Amino acid sequence: MYRVTSATAADLFDITATRRIERAAAAALPAHTLMQRAGLAVARLAMAVAPHARTVWIACGPGNNGGDGFEAAAQLRQRGFMPVVTFAGDADRLPPDAKASLQRARDAQVIFAQEPPTDYELTIDALLGIGATRPPEGVMVEWLQEMDASGQPVLSVDVPSGLNADTGVLSRRISADARTPRVCLTFLTLKPGLFTANGRDAAGTVWFDDLGCDKHAEPPTARLAGRPKAPRRTHASHKxxxxxxxxxxxxxxxxxxxxxxxxxxxxxxxxxxxxxxxxxxxxxxxxxxxxxxxxxxxxxxxxxxxxxxxxxxxxxxxxxxxxxxxxxxxxxxxxxxxxxxxxxxxxxxxxxxxxxxxxxxxxxxxxxxxxxxxxxxxxxxxxxxxxxxxxxxxxxxxxxxxxxxxxxxxxxxxxxxxxxxxxxxxxxxxxxxxxxxxxxxxxxxxxxxxxxxxxxxxxxxxxxxxxxxxxxxxxxxxxxxxxxxx
Ligand SMILES: NC(=O)C1=CN([C@@H]2O[C@H](COP(=O)(O)OP(=O)(O)OC[C@H]3O[C@@H](n4cnc5c(N)ncnc54)[C@H](OP(=O)(O)O)[C@@H]3O)[C@@H](O)[C@H]2O)[C@@H](O)CC1
Ligand SMILES: [K+]
Missing domain, CATH: 3.40.1190.20 (Ribokinase)
Structure with missing residues (x-):
């Protein structure tokens, strides 16, 4: 896992390319491995971002992004934190990996609630990832508004919910007055939308974890060029x-x-x-x-x-x-x-x-x-x-x-x-x-x-x-x- 800075040189991949990379990575590993790695990485970063947190509100959505959230909840619970999960989905319709992680969270005695907890020191946004097909709706909108206004750190899983990972267009406005610190932990690829348009404000500090899958031949969609070499002038030069x-x-x-x-x-x-x-x-x-x-x-x-x-x-x-x-x-x-x-x-x-x-x-x-x-x-x-x-x-x-x-x-x-x-x-x-x-x-x-x-x-x-x-x-x-x- 590493933090992306202006000195980072790296390739960026859009959702279509990321999906191909994800499919190849998943096929090469036992079932559920990637989500377990993703959830553990989220839990680790959560502990680094808010080491003194007691209650962590984890908002989980209806797909595998929500699965990462369940997995992180299980991991945090096992480490003595108090994760409270709110779930905007239907357990029967979860994809298989997310269903397995939901069960692991239940087995770890994670608390499930209808409403966000009244006091919490960190939010994990696992509502929507790269599978979002339309702007968030229903209870997701309310929860995202609450996160934006909370003033507590928000850790977005893979991408901030509502952000188009290709374009950086965000479906809602984040007020410039909001003092909520933001980090985003993104998996397998860095996505262009995290770095342009609304992406910078929505994601905050971006962290990257390749989930142990760094080998692929996919051509990049775009690049971060990183810090240029310092200019040098030869001694025998003139104007x-x-x-x-x-x-x-x-x-x-x-x-x-x-x-x-x-x-x-x-x-x-x-x-x-x-x-x-x-x-x-x-x-x-x-x-x-x-x-x-x-x-x-x-x-x-x-x-x-x-x-x-x-x-x-x-x-x-x-x-x-x-x-x-x-x-x-x-x-x-x-x-x-x-x-x-x-x-x-x-x-x-x-x-x-x-x-x-x-x-x-x-x-x-x-x-x-x-x-x-x-x-x-x-x-x-x-x-x-x-x-x-x-x-x-x-x-x-x-x-x-x-x-x-x-x-x-x-x-x-x-x-x-x-x-x-x-x-x-x-x-x-x-x-x-x-x-x-x-x-x-x-x-x-x-x-x-x-x-x-x-x-x-x-x-x-x-x-x-x-x-x-x-x-x-x-x-x-x-x-x-x-x-x-x-
Ligand atoms: N697979 C893997 O190997 C790995 C995957 N990983 C993780 O999976 C994430 C991608 O998961 P995903 O493909 O399941 O998509 P996701 O972003 O959870 O959303 C899809 C669900 O949301 C629903 N939905 C969409 N828009 C909506 C809206 N506006 N409002 C409400 N619902 C909406 C949509 O429903 P539908 O459009 O079908 O009605 C569907 O049910 C990725 O970002 C990463 O976090 C990592 O663990 C690494 C390994
Ligand atoms: K998310």
């Missing part, structure tokens, strides 16, 4: 070794966004950074950052540069885009550039042609920008973030960075998409997107592959927020931009 970045943006009144992206590119290690402003009356130098070379965004020669285009671009970016799309050696498209392209099929064709000419492009939309590019509603994008990122990558021949909780990075081609685990709500402030675009630009300029450049920059960007001290001043985009890569 040309790290490439030129040109930020194109900063329409009248919005120079700040372009300067932030420039600052981020500079501190992320770009050899030289030009900022091509779209404001004819812009100052010729940024005295706070004299390393940035301010130019006219409409005339800068981009043929040997990585352009970062869109930051603070406003509507002025539209006129600059045809030249940027056709000439930039490598390109990061953000914000207003993405909105302009979404609204203009000629620009979309120019974007697609870049891949055909071997000019790499990374796009960094948030869900609404992604929705505009795909012609969907933002809710459709959020309903399946992995699919949306893959569609963007395929349709435009780009690396797509779909921002949000559990940023998804997808490339056109066979590589599995990556879900990023760094970052937190400290990044929910103006300008952090400009900083990310600049960081990706620097990685591209240093000739990293576009997919790797995007994955690593996204990881580092979030890692700054993760390691920002809780008692420090708020993390502003300007400060974020000035952090050296780790």
């Amino acid at each position: 040309g070794s790290y490439g030129d970045v040109a930020v194109i943006g900063g329409a009248p009144g919005m120079a700040g966004a372009a300067l932030l992206a420039g600052s981020a590119a500079l501190h992320a290690g770009a050899g030289r950074v030009f900022v091509g402003l779209l404001d004819p009356s812009a100052a010729p130098v940024d005295t706070a950052q004299p390393e940035l070379m301010l130019r006219d965004g409409h005339t800068l020669d981009l043929s040997d540069m990585t352009a970062v285009c869109g930051c603070g671009g406003g509507t002025a970016i539209r006129a600059a885009l045809p030249r940027v799309l056709t000439t930039a050696a490598a390109l990061v498209l953000d914000a207003d550039a993405l909105n302009a392209i979404a609204a203009d099929s000629a620009l979309q064709m120019q974007l697609v042609s870049r891949a055909q000419r071997g000019q790499p492009t990374v796009i960094t939309p948030h869900p609404l920008e992604a929705a505009r590019l795909l012609g969907y509603a933002a809710s459709d994008v959020q309903a399946d973030r992995l699919a949306a990122a893959r569609q963007l990558a395929t349709r435009f021949g780009v690396v797509a960075v779909l921002k949000g909780s559990g940023t998804v990075i997808a490339a056109d081609g066979d590589a599995s998409p990556v879900i990023n685990l760094t970052g937190n709500a400290k990044l929910a402030t103006a300008g952090t997107g400009d900083v990310l675009a600049g960081m990706i630009g620097a990685a591209l300029a240093a000739k990293q592959s576009p997919f790797e450049a995007a994955c690593e920059a996204v990881w580092r960007h979030g890692h700054v927020a993760d390691t920002w001290p809780a008692d420090a001043a708020p993390l502003t985009a300007g400060t974020l931009a000035r952090q050296a890569p780790v």
Whole structure:
């Protein structure tokens, strides 16, 4: 069993693949073995999460997820805890493994009740796992609401009930005020839905147990990329070794966004950074950052540069885009550039042609920008973030960075998409997107592959927020931009 952190590199498998892995694992072992292992693992983690707990409320559902709960109840009872099981199902209709575990719980003198206990120190959510076919209903809804509001730790078995393990869509809202600590112990595979959309908030800290079945040849649905290698610079290098970045943006009144992206590119290690402003009356130098070379965004020669285009671009970016799309050696498209392209099929064709000419492009939309590019509603994008990122990558021949909780990075081609685990709500402030675009630009300029450049920059960007001290001043985009890569 191990805890998943932002440093973890691991494959993710959707429900269909997990089912195949589960069937093969079950066939290779005596009946009921996997559930006994799963229940014991739940009991062990429960004891670690709440060692002083006396009463543990275990809510069990009508399938094998409930079976894991019965098994955990038996194990906890044998270790002197007081598990109280509430069961939302019919004992006669339980699958065989769950039925066997129900009997083991009864034999261990576990208490069964109609209602949750009045006092308890830990809840185990074993209502629904990967077999959920619809949102929880009936008494399950009440019990889940009680867990969410209890303030006591919740340990979700396999997946939080009501969470779609493929997409991370949760059937209910968990209030940001809820102080309930959450852990999830997932079995056999790590599932993508635990790490994106609502998955992070619903699952909390994710633990993984392979139940002794680590051998299979199933191709991953997605990946956690883990911590990138620390950047190294050879002694005999010079500024040309790290490439030129040109930020194109900063329409009248919005120079700040372009300067932030420039600052981020500079501190992320770009050899030289030009900022091509779209404001004819812009100052010729940024005295706070004299390393940035301010130019006219409409005339800068981009043929040997990585352009970062869109930051603070406003509507002025539209006129600059045809030249940027056709000439930039490598390109990061953000914000207003993405909105302009979404609204203009000629620009979309120019974007697609870049891949055909071997000019790499990374796009960094948030869900609404992604929705505009795909012609969907933002809710459709959020309903399946992995699919949306893959569609963007395929349709435009780009690396797509779909921002949000559990940023998804997808490339056109066979590589599995990556879900990023760094970052937190400290990044929910103006300008952090400009900083990310600049960081990706620097990685591209240093000739990293576009997919790797995007994955690593996204990881580092979030890692700054993760390691920002809780008692420090708020993390502003300007400060974020000035952090050296780790
Ligand atoms: N098999 C193994 O080897 C191992 C399995 N393991 C464990 O099994 C879990 C998967 O078990 P599972 O397939 O039985 O599905 P599960 O998630 O318990 O739910 C299915 C039941 O819920 C019902 N139901 C569905 N939606 C509902 C709703 N909204 N509201 C109410 N009812 C609803 C559905 O009924 P139906 O849709 O048929 O009406 C069916 O009765 C997996 O997550 C892991 O924890 C581990 O022990 C490792 C070894
Ligand atoms: K569950």
